[in-house]
Amino acid sequence: KAGVTQTPRYLIKTRGQQVTLSCSPISGHRSVSWYQQTPGQGLQFLFEYFSETQRNKGNFPGRFSGRQFSNSRSEMNVSTLELGDSALYLCASSLRGSGNTIYFGEGSWLTVV
Amino acid sequence: GESVGLHLPTLSVQEGDNSIINCAYSNSASDYFIWYKQESGKGPQFIIDIRSNMDKRQGQRVTVLLNKTVKHLSLQIAATQPGDSAVYFCAENSGANSKLTFGKGITLSVRP
Numbered sequence: 001k002a003g004v005t006q007t008p009r010y011l012i013k014t015r016g017q018q019v020t021l022s023c024s025p026i027s028g029h030r031s032v033s034w035y036q037q038t039p040g041q042g043l044q045f046l047f048e049y050f051s052e053t054q055r056n057k058g059n060f061p062g063r064f065s066g067r068q069f070s071n072s073r074s075e076m077n078v079s080t081l082e083l084g085d086s087a088l089y090l091c092a093s094s095l096r097g098s099g100n101t102i103y104f105g106e107g108s109w110l111t112v113v
Numbered sequence: 114g115e116s117v118g119l120h121l122p123t124l125s126v127q128e129g130d131n132s133i134i135n136c137a138y139s140n141s142a143s144d145y146f147i148w149y150k151q152e153s154g155k156g157p158q159f160i161i162d163i164r165s166n167m168d169k170r171q172g173q174r175v176t177v178l179l180n181k182t183v184k185h186l187s188l189q190i191a192a193t194q195p196g197d198s199a200v201y202f203c204a205e206n207s208g209a210n211s212k213l214t215f216g217k218g219i220t221l222s223v224r225p
Contacts, residue, residue, distance in 0.1 A: 004156075031211045043157075043202065043215040056212045090156055094211045099145045099164055102204075102211055104156040 002027065004093050004105035012111045018079040021108045025072050025093030031055075032074040033102070034066060037088040046089075049074055050096050081112045121200060123220040132190040136203030136216045141184065143205035147213070148177060148188045151200045160188070160201075190221075198223045 005024040013019050025032050033056075034046040045058040049068035066076040072093075078085055088109055094102040126132045138146070144165040149157035163170045163177045163186075170177050176189040186203050200220050204213040 006156075033211050033213070035213075042217055043204075043213075045212050045214070048211050050211075056210050058212075092211070092213075096209070096211055099206075100211070101159055101162060102147065102206075102213060103159060104149070106156045 004091055004103055006089075006091050006105040006108050008108060009106065010109045010111075012113060013081050014113055015081055015083060017081050018077060019081060019110060020075055020077045021089050021091075021110075023074045023076075023091030023093075023105060025074070025091075026103055029093035029095060029103075030072050031094045031096035031100075032068055032072060033092045033094075034074070034076050035090040035092065035104075036060070037090055037107070038086075043090070046076065055096075078110075083112050086110060086112045121218045121220045123222055125222045125224060126193050127224050128193060128195060130193055132188075132193045132197070132221060134188040134190075134201050134219050134221065136186040136188075136219075138184050138186060138203065138205045138214075138216070140205060140207060140214065141181075143207045143214075145206040146177070146179060146186050147204045147206070148175075148186075149202045149204060150197075151202065151218075153199075157202060193221075193223050195223050195225060197221060 031050045033048040048056040068074045088107045090107045091105045094100045147162040148160040151157045161172045174191045178187045202218045203216040
């Protein structure tokens with residue numbers, strides 16, 4: 001069974017640009033969450049999608065957005081990139097609800113220059 | 114590959130010894146807890162989980178202990194191996210959602 005797949009793995013963007021990251025969850029998983037990981041802030045929750053609807057949102061500005069498609073695949077978008085957005089962006093999938101194991105992908109490394 | 118969490122506390126153990134990694138959580142309403150291992154350049158890898166109605170759970174070479182009274186979680190790794198060297202995170206979850214709150218992380222370094 002394939003794991004959580006994220007693309008692209010590495011990318012470099014310029015300040016002011018926007019970026020879209022993609023995530024394919026484990027087959028059968030309908031909950032997809034996104035996290036930002038930086039050395040200073042650690043792992044922080046961005047948002048969760050289930051059945052194409054955003055169910056939870058972390059404390060990030062509106063420049064960070066996402067969506068989920070009917071096949072449970074998800075994308076997140078960051079607009080007007082800032083240097084501080086440089087981070088590892090991680091996608092996780094699970095069967096929704098507390099107590100269901102949450103599996104992570106390998107992440108997308110974003111560098112903003 | 115790159116690594117994150119460059120300023121984390123470090124636990125250094127001798128190969129073959131047992132390791133104990135501790136974590137304090139903050140939300141008394143959390144009812145599900147997970148330990149993850151993250152190697153350089155990779156995403157967090159699930160190790161073991163425990164629900165709040167349990168105080169101990171064992172896996173292969175790993176044991177998780179939960180003390181809800183003091184909101185403390187620990188991960189014990191038996192016969193630590195060089196391949197166990199990584200950053201370890203505890204995470205907590207509550208409610209009917211999949212949102213995780215992560216601890217700061219601890220770097221485990223195994224001496225040969």
